[in-house]
Amino acid sequence: MVNCTKYYLLLLCLLFASIPVLGYAEADLEINSPAISSIKQRMQSRHSELVEYYNSGAVGLTQDGMVMVRNANAVSLAKRQHVNSLVSAENQDRNALYREIARANNHPEWESKIRSTFGERWINLARSGWWYQAGGRWTQK
Amino acid sequence: MSQCSISSLRKGPITVISLILITCALMLCASAAFPRLALIFDDIKHPAFEVKSVLSRFVSGGDKAGEIEIVIGELKVQDYVWKNIRLSCGTFQYGRTAMQCEDGYVRIPEFIAFPVAFHVFFDAQTLTIKGFPAKNESWEVALQWNNISWQGVVTIHDISLDSIAKWLPDQEKVPMPGDGRVSGNVSFSGNGADLRTAAMDLSIEKLAFSDRGGLHAGDNISLLLKGGINRAPHQSRWHWHSDVYWQQGEVFWQPIYMAGSDHYLNLQGIFDGETIRLMESAVKLNGLGVFDFSGILDLSSKQLSTLELKADGVRLSALYEQLLQPFLRNTAFAEIQLTGDVDWLVRVEDGVVQSLQIDFDEVSIVDARNRFAFYRINAHIPWLFEGATVADISFLSGHVLSIPLGEVRVPLELNQFDIFLPQVTLPVLDGHLKLENFGAKYTEDGWRWKFNGGLTPISMEALTNVLQTQPMHGTLSGYIPEVNFDGNTVSVNGVLQLSVFDGSIVMHNLKLIEPMGLAPHLMADIAMRNLDLELLTGTFSFGKVEGRVDIDVQNLELANWVPVHFDAHLFSSSGSYSRRISQAAIENISALGGKGAVAAIQRSILRFFEEFRYAEIGWRCKLRLNICYMGGIDAEPESRYTLIQGGGVPAITVIGYNREVGWQELISRLQRITSENEPIIQ
Structure with missing residues (x-):
């Protein structure tokens, strides 16, 4: 649990630190606001639960910065609904995060570009063995 | 003798078996003259099946016995094709009154290979076929006929459903059985070429199934299936009924998960060849309640032309947890606690809901994030697809965004997807929020609504206390111009005027983006x-x-x-x-x-x-x-x-x-x- 949290923090730091050099110099993707903070906090606390499903391949990362149930068979029947809920909540937060970063930059219209940049970085920073979508197909890292 | 046998069997229900018996009969007619005999059929076509390249070999062993082998190059039944089906019998015995094989074998490469036995008694006009797919597994088909009628029973003993899966088409989204065993019997009877009655009594144990993605799957399911179908002579209408008793198991059917025991489904009705009429059918979900339904399914359009759903006293807490919550994930009701009961009656025609009646009995809704709560809601909500109705809704207390609301009862005018409320006064702390001309409309983009109104003085001490903010003196009152919600943003068209601290507050350009979202944004200019x-x-x-x-x-x-x-x-x-x-x-x-x-x-x-x-x-x-x-x-x-x-x-x-x-x-x-x-x- 502690390791997961540390990993998540490291992931977030790397993610945010690496984004400004991606040719998106005008957007401050490290920008903070009360809304962004609370969204990040929720995502961080959820990550420790999601990591189990990233590891098992049940959940994968999509190109558009979302997560998706990839293989429900990797989860017991009783937990499949819970995984759906986690994925749904995570995607709501991710959508809100991209929107809030765009708003905090006073450029709501940047949301889709911010989303795709984040999507690319989430995949680059994913652990070995996790699944991600590339060209519409699932690939294991 | 051979002509007699053929004509009798043609009236039977199992055409492939008939074919095999005809083949046997032809060979036996010729066997008296030839100790070794081979027959070849190139192509046999029937509306229900197609057979290509049938090779039959018979070697006489003397004393009305011998070996027989039938190889079917290809058998096609609808979309299913099996190749190189081999039926053999090492000790085939025959006589004037009977044919039998005790050590037969049937093999379809990559599908099945197991021993079979059959007996035909021409005098008694009975046929029995037995199969032994695996150790402790068996099935038996017993037929009996006379010049007028016939009847049969299929008895199944502990057959693995896994083996049945091999016969089903492998499609990504079709759940396939992965485990489970079935026992029981299916009986049927008829006259001539007509089926008159059929009945089944089957039990399924430890059933597991899944589609490839695992989005539709079940495990450890025990079911009892009972049913029957019958038709009166010279009538085309079938009366049918079936009962499914869910004894145990769990199912995930995206996005719903259900487990438990003692669920029950009862279906009954009439089938006339063009429609299936459901009559007085019901499903009982243990812990939820009983749901009655009836309707008509049009087979040509594969649509429900009518459907009526009725339920009384359904516990909302269980309904929400087991059925509703997965569908409400992206709404303000994603995480709520519900108590109380609900009744409903829904009528659907040609896929369109024509009328709906919902009654809430002492219902409470509490948002887990504490954004809103309504306690002791009682409501009678009638709705018509064509026509206006009035809903009667009341609640005892509640709060929205921590602002408490008192008891209120509203007559809500409903007209298709429009809701109108001329006026309502909501008690808010020691004052009142007066809403006028409240109108809501459901569109493809979700709900949109608008209202105007006013706020009679409420104590700032009380308001700041409930909002858990800095205590303030004075009163708050004001005029509320038209407020509207476009599905995403609440906007105030005009200026919002409030009186507070013996002065005035005027708000311009007031907007609240995603009021029930994860990060609501409020924007305004305030003087x-x-x-x-x-x-x-x-x-x-x-x-x-x-x-x-x-x-x-x-x-x-x-x-x-x-x-x-x-x-x-x-x-x-x-x-x-x-x-x-x-x-x-x-x-x-x-x-x-x-x-x-x-x-x-x-x-x-x-x-x-x-x-x-x-x-x-x-x-x-x-x-x-x-x-x-x-x-x-x-x-x-x-x-x-x-x-x-x-x-x-x-x-x-x-x-x-x-x-x-x-x-x-x-x-x-x-x-x-x-x-x-x-x-x-x-």
């Missing part, structure tokens, strides 16, 4: 005029200030109810009024400005006077990226700025030097000041 400072500061532990102020807050933006941007300017109102400030208030104002602000006043002088006179108060704050860029009475560019300009005797002037303060630091200071009795002196 406050002539606020009574004594009322404003009276209940703060801030120190007494007499006077009046105007406050302009331009470009205000709150994200998740926390300010992220504004241009604020507080200044003394014009006019003649008492302008006094207490020693404690001066020290606290100085402290708000940070170290240095207090440098302009002499601590020794402060001790001599309780109150001072002032000419003007002024404070400015531009909030940008969590930093408050401060200023005073004038927009001076210098490093210092005047917060209080003295006037009269004794006079005091407070100068601020700190231009930039972190917003959180400023708030913390304010909270410390107002929560402690003693003022902060730095």
